[in-house]
Amino acid sequence: MFKNMYNWIDERLDITPMWRDIADHEVPEHVNPAHHFSAFVYCFGGLTFFITVIQILSGMFLTMYYVPDIINAYYSVDYLQHQVAFGAIVRGMHHWGASLVIVMMFLHTLRVFFTGSYKAPREMNWVVGMLIFFVMLGLGFTGYLLPWDNKAYYATKVGLEIAGAVPFLGDYIKELLNGGTIVGAQTLTRFFAFHVFFLPGALLALLAGHFFMIRKQGISGPL
Amino acid sequence: MAHKHDPNEKIVFIGDSRVRKRDYSNVTPPDYSAFPGKSEAFIPNFLLKEWMVGVVVLVGFLVLVVAEPAPLGYPADPLNGSFIPMPDWYFLFLYQLLKYPYASEDYLVLGVLGLSGLPFIALLLAPFLDTGKERRFYRRPIASSLMVVSLVAVTYLTWVSWHHYTGELEKNGVIPEHIEREIKAEEAIEKGLPRPIPGREKIPAMVAADDPAFTETMTQAQCISCHGAELEGANGPALRGIGDVLSKEELVETITNGKGDGMPPFKGTLTTEQIDQVATWLSTQKAGAAE
Numbered sequence: 344m345f346k347n348m349y350n351w352i353d354e355r356l357d358i359t360p361m362w363r364d365i366a367d368h369e370v371p372e373h374v375n376p377a378h379h380f381s382a383f384v385y386c387f388g389g390l391t392f393f394i395t396v397i398q399i400l401s402g403m404f405l406t407m408y409y410v411p412d413i414i415n416a417y418y419s420v421d422y423l424q425h426q427v428a429f430g431a432i433v434r435g436m437h438h439w440g441a442s443l444v445i446v447m448m449f450l451h452t453l454r455v456f457f458t459g460s461y462k463a464p465r466e467m468n469w470v471v472g473m474l475i476f477f478v479m480l481g482l483g484f485t486g487y488l489l490p491w492d493n494k495a496y497y498a499t500k501v502g503l504e505i506a507g508a509v510p511f512l513g514d515y516i517k518e519l520l521n522g523g524t525i526v527g528a529q530t531l532t533r534f535f536a537f538h539v540f541f542l543p544g545a546l547l548a549l550l551a552g553h554f555f556m557i558r559k560q561g562i563s564g565p566l
Numbered sequence: 567m568a569h570k571h572d573p574n575e576k577i578v579f580i581g582d583s584r585v586r587k588r589d590y591s592n593v594t595p596p597d598y599s600a601f602p603g604k605s606e607a608f609i610p611n612f613l614l615k616e617w618m619v620g621v622v623v624l625v626g627f628l629v630l631v632v633a634e635p636a637p638l639g640y641p642a643d644p645l646n647g648s649f650i651p652m653p654d655w656y657f658l659f660l661y662q663l664l665k666y667p668y669a670s671e672d673y674l675v676l677g678v679l680g681l682s683g684l685p686f687i688a689l690l691l692a693p694f695l696d697t698g699k700e701r702r703f704y705r706r707p708i709a710s711s712l713m714v715v716s717l718v719a720v721t722y723l724t725w726v727s728w729h730h731y732t733g734e735l736e737k738n739g740v741i742p743e744h745i746e747r748e749i750k751a752e753e754a755i756e757k758g759l760p761r762p763i764p765g766r767e768k769i770p771a772m773v774a775a776d777d778p779a780f781t782e783t784m785t786q787a788q789c790i791s792c793h794g795a796e797l798e799g800a801n802g803p804a805l806r807g808i809g810d811v812l813s814k815e816e817l818v819e820t821i822t823n824g825k826g827d828g829m830p831p832f833k834g835t836l837t838t839e840q841i842d843q844v845a846t847w848l849s850t851q852k853a854g855a856a857e
Contacts, residue, residue, distance in 0.1 A: 377615045393620050417765070458703070480657075484657070487653070491641065491642045
């Protein structure tokens with residue numbers, strides 16, 4: 344039955360080439376950790392994506408309980424951490440995953456840098472990769488505020504002061520992020536919106552570009 | 567091989583001419599021939615191997631998650647002037663960099679744009695700055711050494727920042743709030759009390775509020791200026807329910823000799839007898855007795 348359904352769709356949309364291209368393209372030996380142990384350095388990109396998927400999934404579950412409001416934010420996190428079944432695990436995954444994704448991305452960037460893989464014809468993919476890096480740092484920065492404890496509050500205050508020091512635009516950037524002149528209720532809702540809608544949207548678009556270019560150009564050859 | 571195709575196959579339009587049956591007969595994906603060797607298909611062969619690496623990472627990750635709960639401090643208090651700010655660890659190098667002279671105060675613009683912005687822009691545009699064909703890092707001394715120097719600098723700055731932070735904690739005798747919170751929660755649970763929720767603790771009612779130990783001695787000794795007029799806590803901790811936390815002997819010790827920076831010793835101000843009366847009264851302040 345599934346085969347018939349598949350054929351019915353395939354006749355109309357010609358979907359076979361799309362997934363066959365992804366499934367069948369060959370991966371060269373020099374990036375395969377089964378053939379060369381040292382090739383595990385080529386896994387960091389995939390691992391970054393893996394952790395990113397964990398972040399998206401755990402984050403979706405966190406928003407089921409999290410309340411982005413200065414009175415309730417802290418208590419919703421507290422509730423999530425101590426009352427909700429497996430809440431501590433889900434929040435733990437999101438908390439530690441946020442660090443791990445930075446680590447993996449950092450290692451991936453270093454691998455690409457030291458193997459010279461960013462060179463022609465892959466310049467655009469490097470630039471997109473760096474943009475992903477900045478979006479990830481933005482996700483880390485905005486997510487840090489959300490539990491609304493003292494550590495979150497004062498780190499954000501410091502971060503916004505640094506953003507405010509950018510010449511000419513600093514004050515505008517600061518006010519845009521702040522949603523006013525103080526770190527308060529507006530800042531929290533704004534950071535929540537950035538963290539949950541704007542930045543993940545940008546991240547997914549950039550990731551799509553990143554993967555499209557990898558597929559189009561293939562993996563850089565052995566050194 | 568992936569797409570076996572009959573080279574004589576005609577292009578077939580199905581129904582709508584916008585959906586065209588593709589012709590792969592003369593397309594050879596570059597990675598088929600570029601690296602002869604033991605290449606294999608992405609799904610499932612290669613992905614399975616990458617998944618094995620992923621599983622090792624996942625297990626390590628989950629062990630960390632289970633062993634170390636995500637931290638949570640006390641609710642944000644914008645009036646808390648003594649809190650030592652602490653960005654997430656991967657921002658520490660930037661935080662530290664912008665504390666140095668020539669990167670802060672009057673030179674903050676230089677610090678933000680020159681020392682932090684420029685390297686990031688250089689990194690973003692690396693392929694356009696390093697345009698040589700050579701890929702091996704040891705044949706690209708300038709690019710590689712710049713990166714190595716940056717890595718060393720970032721590591722050093724992160725270390726200095728963390729070192730400074732732990733030093734500040736030690737100097738001020740501060741336990742990070744998320745740790746203090748856990749310790750207090752564990753203490754409460756050991757005593758059979760519910761896990762306290764910071765900022766929403768239920769303060770037990772006062773027991774025997776007309777006792778002269780409270781109405782006279784404690785009022786004269788200015789206890790209420792720190793502990794609150796109803797002993798509900800202000801700069802100092804709440805004393806209602808203190809009987810659940812400290813024994814009478816511990817209370818005598820605290821009142822006599824003080825505790826930490828906040829609680830002064832009262833051995834000169836109050837007589838031993840007065841201290842004993844106050845401690846006796848305080849030790850009756852139990853949540854159970856108040857109900």
